[in-house]
Structure formats: structure tokens, C-alpha cells
Amino acid sequence: MIINKSKRRLKPWVKNTLVFVVGAMIVASVYTVFQASAKTEGVVNSDNDIKAIHGVIEINLNGESHVKPIDGETGGEIVISQKKNYIPMQIVTILYDNGDIINHYVTEDNELKNLMKKHDNKITEYRQGVLKAEYE
Structure with a gap:
């Protein structure tokens, strides 16, 4: 029985999507563990609350x-x-x-x-x- 190798391979866009999803899950878990959050600095700085x-x-x-x-x-x-x-x-x-x-x-x-x-x-x-x- 011969298996066509092209059917076993993932298409490039599927690979990219999987890498993105896995990366997002890793980043989310790291932020959750360390209870970190993004903070943006606006016009008001810490001296002028x-x-x-x-x-x-x-x-x-x-x-x-x-x-x-x-x-x-x-x-x-x-x-x-x-x-x-x-x-x-x-x-x-x-x-x-x-x-x-x-x-x-x-x-x-x-x-x-x-x-x-x-x-x-x-x-x-x-x-x-x-x-x-x-x-x-």
C-alpha cells in the first residue's frame, strides 16, 4: 500500500494558524500566572494623578x-x-x-x-x- 505524502502534510496557512494559536495560549498563560496586565501611559503621568x-x-x-x-x-x-x-x-x-x-x-x-x-x-x-x- 502506497500513501501519497502530499496528503499527510499540512498546508502553510494551517501551520501558521496553529503556531499563532499556540503562541497566544502560551502568552495568555504566562500573563495569568504572573497576574500581569498591559498598561498604557497617557497624558497623565504618575506624578499628576x-x-x-x-x-x-x-x-x-x-x-x-x-x-x-x-x-x-x-x-x-x-x-x-x-x-x-x-x-x-x-x-x-x-x-x-x-x-x-x-x-x-x-x-x-x-x-x-x-x-x-x-x-x-x-x-x-x-x-x-x-x-x-x-x-x-
Whole structure:
């Protein structure tokens, strides 16, 4: 019985595909073992980290909004300039760069949903405190 050798050989594109798949599996397993991940450096470098802190607006007074922080370390109440759509009990996001406030806005959509899942008890407690203060 004679076997045709051309039928036993893999076509070049099949070889290349198999080499690629095996290589990808090896790289993935190495990254998993060492818990490594890719990181890209953008405009913000490690010296100028922008941090986001969320808080509940307690009161708007004289063009300023007094915010009680929900997460992050700020050392107490935060005072930001009041925007026309800020109302008491509303959740806002405050962006810090090297300890200075660079921006703030009303927290919405997925950011708000995730925050509510994580800190629902604290947010409810702060909002109840704001309500009590308004009626006293």
C-alpha cells in the first residue's frame, strides 16, 4: 500500500494558524500566572494623578455647594462653586489634581449606579441627615 505524502502534510496557512494559536495560549498563560496586565501611559503621568471623589450636596449657600464626601480621603466637608443644576441631596463627582479641584459635575448613569451599589447605606444616611437639617 502506497500513501501519497502530499496528503499527510499540512498546508502553510494551517501551520501558521496553529503556531499563532499556540503562541497566544502560551502568552495568555504566562500573563495569568504572573497576574500581569498591559498598561498604557497617557497624558497623565504618575506624578499628576487625577482622583475622583463623590459626595452628597448638603447645602447651597452664597454661590457655594457644601459637599459631604462618600468615598476618598478629603479630610472633611468639601466646598465647591455652585452650579445652577446643583440641589441638596444630589450626588456630585469632584475631580482632584494634586489636591486642587479641577472640575465637578452631577454624577449620572453607570457611574451613579455603581456608586449606589457600593455605598448605598452611606448615601442614604447622608441624605437623611440633609432632610433632618432642612426641617429643623
